[in-house]
Every structure is written in C-alpha cells, then in structure tokens.
Amino acid sequence: MRIGGGGGAGQRFRGQIDDVRIYKVALSPRQAAVVAAGESIGEIAGIAEAKRSEPQAEKIRLYFLENDAPPRVQHAWRELVARRKEQEQLVDSLPTVMVMQERETPRETFVLVRGAYDKPADKVSPGVPAILPPLPKGSPNNRLGFARWLVDPSNPLTARVAVNRFWQMYFGTGLVKTVEDFGAQGEWPTHPELLDWLATEFVRTGWDIKAMQKLIVTSATYRQSSKATPALLQKDPENRLLARAPRLRLPAGVIRDQALAVSGLLVEHLGGPSVKPYQPAGLWKELSGQDYVQDTGEKLYRRSLYTFWKRSSPPPSLMNFDAAGREACVVRETRTNTPLQALDLMNDVTYLEASRKLAERVMKERRASAEERIALAFRLASARRPTPREGAVLHEALSSYLDEYKANPDAARKYLSLGDSPRDEELDVSELAAYSTLASLILNMDETITKE
Incomplete structure (x- = not known):
C-alpha cells in the first residue's frame, strides 16, 4: 500500500498523516x-x-x-x-448527455458592430429567415420549435440538402454541385425535378435514410455501365448529365476498410470507443510531445470510422487519400492524385499485413492451381475474374517473386513479420511471401481502389 505517492512531482502529497x-x-x-x-x-x-x-x-x-x-x-x-x-x-456506466434549459427571462442579444462585444447595435430575437416559411403554428420560439421547423414537410431545404448529400456519396458530385451552399452563391441543380422528387420521397418515407440510399443504388442510373466513350467524355466530362455510372476513387477510410475486408481481417463489431491502429512512430512526439500508444488485437482492424483522430496530428494514411481534416466542417471532399498514395499502399503496415492475410486466404485453397489462386485473389479485390491477359501478367509476376524469395528466404521472413497478426506457420515461407507480394500488387490496382 502506498500513501501520498503515484502522481508526478507536482501532485505528490505534502503534509503529515495522523490517522489511517x-x-x-x-x-x-x-x-x-x-x-x-x-x-x-x-x-x-x-x-x-x-x-x-x-x-x-x-x-x-x-x-x-x-x-x-x-x-x-x-x-x-x-x-x-x-x-x-x-x-x-x-x-456510473450509463452514458450522460449534456442538456440545456431555457432561461425564464431570455438574455438580450444584439448585433455587434464589426464583431466587437463592447459595441452592440440593433437588438435581435430568435427567428428564421423571412424568405423561408415561418415556424410551425403552435411551436415555441426556441430550439425545439426550430427543430420542428427544420423537419416540417413545408421546409423546402432540409430534405433537398440531405438527399443531395446522399447523391454525392454515390455519384461523387451532387445534383447541386455546391452541396455546402444551396443559396444564391451556389450552383443551380442539374436535375431540379429529380431533386424535388427525391426530397418528397425522403419525407414521405419518414426520413428513412436506408430506404433513400436503397432507392439510389437500385436505380437504372446508378446501375448502368461506367464505361465512358470519347463522345461522352467530350460532351460531358464530369458526367453531370448522368449518361454513365459514376467512376471515382473510394474515400480514404473505405480504401483501408476494403483492404481489411478482402483479407478477412476487418472486425465488423459496431460501436465502442476509438481505436489507435498502425501509425509511423514519433509523429505525436514530434508535434505535441505525447506518445502514441498503438492498440493491439482486434482494435487494429476496426473500421476507419473508429480511428482516433488528433487534430494536430491526424492519421497520415487517411490524410494521404484526402480525408477531411477536423479544423472545419467539410461536406465536399476533394480528390487528388499524388505519389504518396501509391507509396502508402505499397509500404503501410496495414496494407502489407492485409496482403499477407489475403495470400494466406487463397493459399489455403490447397487443391487450387496457381492460376485459380490468382483468379480468387483478383476476384476478391475487384469483384470480377481477370482477363486471360491479366492472368498471364499476374502469373508471370508470381513466378518472378517466387524465384526471388526462394533465393533470399531471410527477406521473405522479414517481409512476413510485418503486422501483429500471426503468420500461418504451415505455409511455405518463400511461397507465402511471393503470394503476399502478388496480393499487394492486386490491392494496388486502380480498379481495387476505384468505384466503377
């Protein structure tokens, strides 16, 4: 038992103890x-x-x-x-929620001249813009009334803004391109009647987000081919007229989640605290002096949604693929192409470990030939079988990797040691390393990280 210790130098107990x-x-x-x-x-x-x-x-x-x-x-x-x-x-285990209560006498609020707190101008009161419908009849002029106004069927904006963001999720661009601005500075919708119909359907179904997304992905517009002809590219390079299905790189978190899912590592448990997956050593130390304590076990393989996010040092792998920072609210992410993205896919422990587990997954098909294993890995990553030409290229690459690792088994062991998940000891080291490298190649394909 220790009395008065355990804390830092500034937290130590000072004084005398008379009775214990x-x-x-x-x-x-x-x-x-x-x-x-x-x-x-x-x-x-x-x-x-x-x-x-x-x-x-x-x-x-x-x-x-x-x-x-x-x-x-x-x-x-x-x-x-x-x-x-x-x-x-x-x-103590029950989650608590901060709540607010209206004052009996509302505080007076004023327009501040140039934002200066000591220069109040006109007095203002709660309300909604005059250009929009008024608050519902009988609603209190407070936050509850405002919430009811937001979801009132007569509100022309809420449902339209929501379905426009859902559309952007699947097509890359909203029916209104400026999803963050439906005002005078925003862009006019390319298909106003479609936007109106989706909005009314959203309200009619009780604001059912799942039903709205199902409606979008089962539509003929979404399910058509994403193949672009020269004529279509010339007339509609951004596919604003929806003559073809969307083709765009997956979001940052989805790229990581897909690699984990294809390899069989993804933990699909819902909810829970944030997790700290693999990250280059020393990043936190350099910026804030804090230590990044990497998680272990299943926490390494949870969806990117649960990744702990430090604003001054966000997850570098996600930022390389244009994940939105947390300095401001971002509803329209940009997509860039940089060498860092390829380097990330080829060298990040997350993707190398996923490649190894994908290799183990296809190698356990013991009766399968090399061609069948290659086809299985390709199909798991791209949802289709490779063409004869693609299969030949991959088979040639596998043979090259196998010769290389048989000549240097130490390099194979070093490569297979990456990641916390255990290696399947029953599989030949050189062969597993060769298939792992091939799996890394497949996970690096443009088709693997692109929705089309």
Missing part, C-alpha cells in the same frame, strides 16, 4: 462524513442518545451493524451495501 483507517468497502459520501466525526465509539456511547448529533448517531449505528448486530442482520446489511454498490456502478 482501512475499510472493507468503499465509503459512501454519507459514511465518509460519519467517519469524519472525531469522537471514538466509546466517547459517543457516553453521550446521551437525545444529545447525539446526526453524524454521531449514524456512526454508532454503522458500528453496531458491522460488529455487534446478529449474524442475519450483518448478512442483510452487507447484502444491502453490495447491492447499493452495484447500483452505483450501473449508474
């Missing part, structure tokens, strides 16, 4: 207050019952229950204490 008491259970605030009563049990017993203070009476009652009460009473008392402790633990 050890209890079998954690004391409640009421019990702690009783303990703070300085008199001993003998001294309290000498005080007439009518003259005892409340802490004194409680102190002697607790002493009786814990020491002198009949066994069945002591047992019942300990059971009660245990149940109360369980109740406290249950209450």
Whole structure:
C-alpha cells in the first residue's frame, strides 16, 4: 500500500498523516462524513442518545451493524451495501448527455458592430429567415420549435440538402454541385425535378435514410455501365448529365476498410470507443510531445470510422487519400492524385499485413492451381475474374517473386513479420511471401481502389 505517492512531482502529497483507517468497502459520501466525526465509539456511547448529533448517531449505528448486530442482520446489511454498490456502478456506466434549459427571462442579444462585444447595435430575437416559411403554428420560439421547423414537410431545404448529400456519396458530385451552399452563391441543380422528387420521397418515407440510399443504388442510373466513350467524355466530362455510372476513387477510410475486408481481417463489431491502429512512430512526439500508444488485437482492424483522430496530428494514411481534416466542417471532399498514395499502399503496415492475410486466404485453397489462386485473389479485390491477359501478367509476376524469395528466404521472413497478426506457420515461407507480394500488387490496382 502506498500513501501520498503515484502522481508526478507536482501532485505528490505534502503534509503529515495522523490517522489511517482501512475499510472493507468503499465509503459512501454519507459514511465518509460519519467517519469524519472525531469522537471514538466509546466517547459517543457516553453521550446521551437525545444529545447525539446526526453524524454521531449514524456512526454508532454503522458500528453496531458491522460488529455487534446478529449474524442475519450483518448478512442483510452487507447484502444491502453490495447491492447499493452495484447500483452505483450501473449508474456510473450509463452514458450522460449534456442538456440545456431555457432561461425564464431570455438574455438580450444584439448585433455587434464589426464583431466587437463592447459595441452592440440593433437588438435581435430568435427567428428564421423571412424568405423561408415561418415556424410551425403552435411551436415555441426556441430550439425545439426550430427543430420542428427544420423537419416540417413545408421546409423546402432540409430534405433537398440531405438527399443531395446522399447523391454525392454515390455519384461523387451532387445534383447541386455546391452541396455546402444551396443559396444564391451556389450552383443551380442539374436535375431540379429529380431533386424535388427525391426530397418528397425522403419525407414521405419518414426520413428513412436506408430506404433513400436503397432507392439510389437500385436505380437504372446508378446501375448502368461506367464505361465512358470519347463522345461522352467530350460532351460531358464530369458526367453531370448522368449518361454513365459514376467512376471515382473510394474515400480514404473505405480504401483501408476494403483492404481489411478482402483479407478477412476487418472486425465488423459496431460501436465502442476509438481505436489507435498502425501509425509511423514519433509523429505525436514530434508535434505535441505525447506518445502514441498503438492498440493491439482486434482494435487494429476496426473500421476507419473508429480511428482516433488528433487534430494536430491526424492519421497520415487517411490524410494521404484526402480525408477531411477536423479544423472545419467539410461536406465536399476533394480528390487528388499524388505519389504518396501509391507509396502508402505499397509500404503501410496495414496494407502489407492485409496482403499477407489475403495470400494466406487463397493459399489455403490447397487443391487450387496457381492460376485459380490468382483468379480468387483478383476476384476478391475487384469483384470480377481477370482477363486471360491479366492472368498471364499476374502469373508471370508470381513466378518472378517466387524465384526471388526462394533465393533470399531471410527477406521473405522479414517481409512476413510485418503486422501483429500471426503468420500461418504451415505455409511455405518463400511461397507465402511471393503470394503476399502478388496480393499487394492486386490491392494496388486502380480498379481495387476505384468505384466503377
């Protein structure tokens, strides 16, 4: 047992300790207050019952229950204490939500001249822009009324803005390209009637996001071929007229998630705290002096959605693929092409480990030939079989990798040691390294990281 230690130099206990008491259970605030009563049990017993203070009476009652009460009473008392402790633990485990309450007298608010707090101008009150419909009849002029106004069927913006963002998720560009701006500075919709119909369907189905996304992905527009002819590229290079299906690089997090899914590593558990997957060493130390403690086990393979995000040092792998930073709200991500992206796919531990597990997955098809294993890996990554020409190129690459690793088994072992997941010891080292390199090649294909 240590008293007064454990913290940093500025947190150490300073002073003298006169009395140390050890209890079998954690004391409640009421019990702690009783303990703070300085008199001993003998001294309290000498005080007439009518003259005892409340802490004194409680102190002697607790002493009786814990020491002198009949066994069945002591047992019942300990059971009660245990149940109360369980109740406290249950209450502590429940998530809490910060709530706000309206003031009885609303605070006066003014327009500030040039934003200066000491230069108030006209007095203003809560409301909605005059150009838009008023608050619903009977709604309070507060946050609740504003929330009801947002989802009121007569509101012309909320449903349109929402379905436009869903459309952008699947087509890369919204029906209104400026998804962040539906105002006078924004772009006019390319298909206003379609936008209106999707918005009314969204409201009609009870704002069902899943139903709206199903409607979009099962449409003939989305399911058509993404192949672009020279004539279409000349007339509609951005596919704003929807003459073909969308073709665009996957979002940053989806690229990582897909590699994990193809390899069989992805953990699909929903919810839970943030996780810290692989990251180059020293990044946090360089910027903030803090240490990045990498997670282990299943936490390494959770969806990118759960990745811990530090604004001053965001996950570099995701940022290389244009993930939005957290300095500002971003609803329209950009897509760039840089050498860092290829270097990331070829060298990041996440993708190298995924390549190894994908190789193990296809090699366990023991009756399959090399051609069949190659075809399986290709199909898992691209959802189609390779063409004869693609298969020949991949088979030639596999033969080259196999010769290289057979000549240098130490390099094969070093390559296969990357990542925390264990290697399948039953598989030949050189052959596994060759298939892993081939799997890395497949995961690097443009078709693998592109939605088309």
